[in-house]
Amino acid sequence: MKGFNPKKRSLKILGLLFLISIGVIYLILPILEPEPEPVFIESFVLTDLNGDQSDLIEMHQSKFLIINFWATWCAPCRKEMPLLNNYHLTKSEDYPNVIGIAIDELDQVNNFVAELGIDFPILVGQSEAYDLMESLGNTILTLPYTILVNQEGMIVWSKNTEIKTEDLEQILSLL
Amino acid sequence: MRVSFLLLFSFFSLNVSTQQVLKPQEAFPIEVAFQNDVLQISHRIKDGYYLYRDKISYETQDTRILLGSAKLPEGIKYEDEFFGKTEIFRDDFTIYIPISIKTGEEIDNFDIQINSQGCADIGLCYPPQQWIKNVTSGRLIEASINTDEIELSDQARLGNIITETNIFLVSLIFLGLGFALAFTPCHLPTIPILSSIIIGQAGNNKLKSLGLSMSYVLGMAITYCAAGVAAAVAGQQLQALFTLPGFIISMSALFLILGLGMVGTFNIQLPNNLLNKVNSTLSNQVGGNYLGVVIIGSLSALLVTACVAPPLVATLMVIGQSGDILRGIIALSSLSLGLGIPLIIIGLSASRWLPTTGEYLEVIKSLFGFVMFGLAIWVINPIISQNALITLWILLGFVTIFYYLGRLQKRLMGYQLSSLLRLTLVGSLIGLYAFSPSYLSFTDAEVEKKITDQYFDSVQSLTELEDFIKVASNDEQISLLYFTADWCVSCRTLEKDTFNNQDFLNLLGTVNAMKADVTENNLDDKKLMKEFNVFGPPTIVMISKTGNEIESSRKVGVVSSNELIREIEKLSL
Numbered sequence: 001m002k003g004f005n006p007k008k009r010s011l012k013i014l015g016l017l018f019l020i021s022i023g024v025i026y027l028i029l030p031i032l033e034p035e036p037e038p039v040f041i042e043s044f045v046l047t048d049l050n051g052d053q054s055d056l057i058e059m060h061q062s063k064f065l066i067i068n069f070w071a072t073w074c075a076p077c078r079k080e081m082p083l084l085n086n087y088h089l090t091k092s093e094d095y096p097n098v099i100g101i102a103i104d105e106l107d108q109v110n111n112f113v114a115e116l117g118i119d120f121p122i123l124v125g126q127s128e129a130y131d132l133m134e135s136l137g138n139t140i141l142t143l144p145y146t147i148l149v150n151q152e153g154m155i156v157w158s159k160n161t162e163i164k165t166e167d168l169e170q171i172l173s174l175l
Numbered sequence: 176m177r178v179s180f181l182l183l184f185s186f187f188s189l190n191v192s193t194q195q196v197l198k199p200q201e202a203f204p205i206e207v208a209f210q211n212d213v214l215q216i217s218h219r220i221k222d223g224y225y226l227y228r229d230k231i232s233y234e235t236q237d238t239r240i241l242l243g244s245a246k247l248p249e250g251i252k253y254e255d256e257f258f259g260k261t262e263i264f265r266d267d268f269t270i271y272i273p274i275s276i277k278t279g280e281e282i283d284n285f286d287i288q289i290n291s292q293g294c295a296d297i298g299l300c301y302p303p304q305q306w307i308k309n310v311t312s313g314r315l316i317e318a319s320i321n322t323d324e325i326e327l328s329d330q331a332r333l334g335n336i337i338t339e340t341n342i343f344l345v346s347l348i349f350l351g352l353g354f355a356l357a358f359t360p361c362h363l364p365t366i367p368i369l370s371s372i373i374i375g376q377a378g379n380n381k382l383k384s385l386g387l388s389m390s391y392v393l394g395m396a397i398t399y400c401a402a403g404v405a406a407a408v409a410g411q412q413l414q415a416l417f418t419l420p421g422f423i424i425s426m427s428a429l430f431l432i433l434g435l436g437m438v439g440t441f442n443i444q445l446p447n448n449l450l451n452k453v454n455s456t457l458s459n460q461v462g463g464n465y466l467g468v469v470i471i472g473s474l475s476a477l478l479v480t481a482c483v484a485p486p487l488v489a490t491l492m493v494i495g496q497s498g499d500i501l502r503g504i505i506a507l508s509s510l511s512l513g514l515g516i517p518l519i520i521i522g523l524s525a526s527r528w529l530p531t532t533g534e535y536l537e538v539i540k541s542l543f544g545f546v547m548f549g550l551a552i553w554v555i556n557p558i559i560s561q562n563a564l565i566t567l568w569i570l571l572g573f574v575t576i577f578y579y580l581g582r583l584q585k586r587l588m589g590y591q592l593s594s595l596l597r598l599t600l601v602g603s604l605i606g607l608y609a610f611s612p613s614y615l616s617f618t619d620a621e622v623e624k625k626i627t628d629q630y631f632d633s634v635q636s637l638t639e640l641e642d643f644i645k646v647a648s649n650d651e652q653i654s655l656l657y658f659t660a661d662w663c664v665s666c667r668t669l670e671k672d673t674f675n676n677q678d679f680l681n682l683l684g685t686v687n688a689m690k691a692d693v694t695e696n697n698l699d700d701k702k703l704m705k706e707f708n709v710f711g712p713p714t715i716v717m718i719s720k721t722g723n724e725i726e727s728s729r730k731v732g733v734v735s736s737n738e739l740i741r742e743i744e745k746l747s748l
Contacts (some may be wrong), residue, residue, distance in 0.1 A: 019436060079298075140196055140198050142302075161298035
């Protein structure tokens, strides 16, 4: 107990400083970080399967829309194709439309579409399609990448791995 | 209220499907090295990720050089439902490519392009990647895979967390990381260090032990933040400082002094010694206590950098490269806070389990003194031989028993009994050293050396090698040339595990086994390595009875005894 009292004050100050520093760190942290901005699709011209120009924003038509990025060399993209195509063929009128954006050579995409019998609209792009995908939230540029945009064109749902039946159910629950 | 709840819910459902994935450079990190005209490319692949074998290729735009053919190892074969028969790689692999220089001049710097394409099991693929790597030949390094690289990619990932995640999350992640790291073996020494400080100074004073723990944690935080600032100023390679012999010896000496103080047997009088000053600030000087503990805390932080290394280096890298000092400091403070949580809990609870005064306190105090001695040995471990290390541990064990026998003597045993026990102890220690020196000097290193010295002929130069091969060819023997070096850790593993096999050694007697020690890396060594396009040790080159190298039989890195036996038997036929 020798020398306890004189030190009590400095000890209290130290403890207080310690707590204050924790408090200050946690108080300033949220201020420094802005909320994530909502992302909207914008006018973006790609080629369709006939080689004609087509604008993404025109295909949106201010309705809910599912956009699926894929490539022919990507196994998980191939796997989800039948599911998306089946959805496209059997969906009711008011459910969102699907469009695919293939980041690949036009010839290969055409072969692939014929082989698998894909009925929903497909747009084709090269490196500019990667830029589009990046601007729509997939910064690591992996495939497949699927987003749901609402009437305003804002992304309300996204997935960067293979689409499963549950995902489509989840999308429909968001409408 | 309900609306905000719904908003919160919709916020989560918005993000729930996006999986955290590694960037391609983190999922498939590539390391290249170049020496002796051989290019070593190490591909690393994270768990849950894979590369397609047929999509891997190498090229260079540099017209001065010509890439030799790259032999890819066999991958995992599987039948893809879309692509048919495919081979993939899930594990790390290393490729060696001989480089021929067209102009004939020395080239120590060029670019190589590595093409690859991979996917992840969670159901995604990366687009085909073209990596441009600059290759420089530097200090002689080991062949094959170096396990340190895995940590590097951890650092890269943490680096991304710091720069790209919400700053609140950054601090939470590093706080959690610090808390988790506090329980890793290399961080555990801080617990006895702090406990002994508390027991030595605070006794059962609750407030004081809390204050001491906080000072200690503050000291650690100061070190980490100072390291961060230093990194911003000086750049990288700060870690190297913590492995300097001078630092290790100082830390070991500090623990020794602390231990001596706790055991209380010796009084050290070294007035001008800095360490002694630290020690005296520690002992009961009015007002100096907390400052002393802050210093000890900051020193201990340096000590345990080994296990804190990945997050620390990540943070330091971020600060150094992006100049984002604020984020770095926040990450580092959070890390130290996390590391400090268990220590503060100890400080709070210390008064509960610590004895108040008397004999028992003295015993506990001295026990921590011996723990300090143990730490002193543990710290110095990297710079002393295995042999000396074992001797130190045995000595510490004996001294500890000797000391406590002396204490027991006062209380429980008669003088004669305890004297007898002590004499027996000293006798057995002397006996151990005098009559079975082989036991104490037994180290793996010496066994390895014996084996390689006994079974391998040492070759120094190309001409010497040719003479040996000529003799072997006359005897219709195959030759085997083992490249090794003193600093090569994989070579020790190879010698200890692979060569130390009776079947292999028997077989070795029937062939012309040679070794080339390239530790010095002199002109002769370089010529030898260049002759066989050897990237670095450990490499085992097989030479046929006619004196030509059988390239397909070459072994790089650590291989199994059976593999070597198989290869030698095949060639000897």
